[in-house]
Amino acid sequence: EAQVTQNPRYLITVTGKKLTVTCSQNMNHEYMSWYRQDPGLGLRQIYYSMNVEVTDKGDVPEGYKVSRKEKRNFPLILESPSPNQTSLYFCASSNGGTDTQYFGPGTRLTVL
Amino acid sequence: RKEVEQDPGPFNVPEGATVAFNCTYSNSASQSFFWYRQDCRKEPKLLMSVYSSGNEDGRFTAQLNRASQYISLLIRDSKLSDSATYLCVVDTGTYKYIFGTGTRLKVLA
Numbered sequence: 001e002a003q004v005t006q007n008p009r010y011l012i013t014v015t016g017k018k019l020t021v022t023c024s025q026n027m028n029h030e031y032m033s034w035y036r037q038d039p040g041l042g043l044r045q046i047y048y049s050m051n052v053e054v055t056d057k058g059d060v061p062e063g064y065k066v067s068r069k070e071k072r073n074f075p076l077i078l079e080s081p082s083p084n085q086t087s088l089y090f091c092a093s094s095n096g097g098t099d100t101q102y103f104g105p106g107t108r109l110t111v112l
Numbered sequence: 113r114k115e116v117e118q119d120p121g122p123f124n125v126p127e128g129a130t131v132a133f134n135c136t137y138s139n140s141a142s143q144s145f146f147w148y149r150q151d152c153r154k155e156p157k158l159l160m161s162v163y164s165s166g167n168e169d170g171r172f173t174a175q176l177n178r179a180s181q182y183i184s185l186l187i188r189d190s191k192l193s194d195s196a197t198y199l200c201v202v203d204t205g206t207y208k209y210i211f212g213t214g215t216r217l218k219v220l221a
Contacts, residue, residue, distance in 0.1 A: 100158040100161070101158070
């Protein structure tokens with residue numbers, strides 16, 4: 001089954017404790033992206049990657065890191081989480097351009 | 113001005129009604145346009161891409177007006193299952209996707 005998976009689905013953590021949210025896709029997509037969704041602000045792009053070892057900043061990259069060492073995986077790293085990073089996070093993948101983006105189920109993160 | 117703007121709604125309509133949503137975008141260089149559907153904080157799913165010539169998929173029709181920089185979505189014969197949030201998405205042409213904040217639709221029995 002073609003899918004995008006994210007782990008964990010729910011996470012409660014404390015300020016400053018490094019964490020990684022994993023994202024994996026099995027569709028051989030070149031393009032992957034991370035978004036956060038907050039009430040009243042919609043989905044905002046954090047980082048995206050057009051291929052292995054090629055990443056670029058989206059609209060809200062501050063406080064986040066990403067890496068793309070393999071085509072299927074695109075982890076999101078929060079080196080020192082803060083409460084303003086409490087949000088719902090989605091990973092997505094596609095073949096790029098006009099192709100649809102397929103979204104993972106989301107990770108609900110709470111930073112205390 | 114937001115890059116992509118939508119009326120947040122909610123639009124409360126009876127079953128069988130026709131409802132239309134509009135979305136405006138500010139970047140005239142935008143390349144691709146989409147409507148996504150999102151149910152109650154679940155992941156967004158593509159409803160349809162929007163082409164310059166307009167396109168239809170069953171009860172759903174999407175239109176693009178590049179001159180006025182807006183896209184629209186028309187839903188005919190609304191069903192209870194159409195209740196969701198509809199997200200307008202614009203690709204600026206550099207793999208950056210800008211999402212509108214969404215329009216909530218409630219179809220009432």
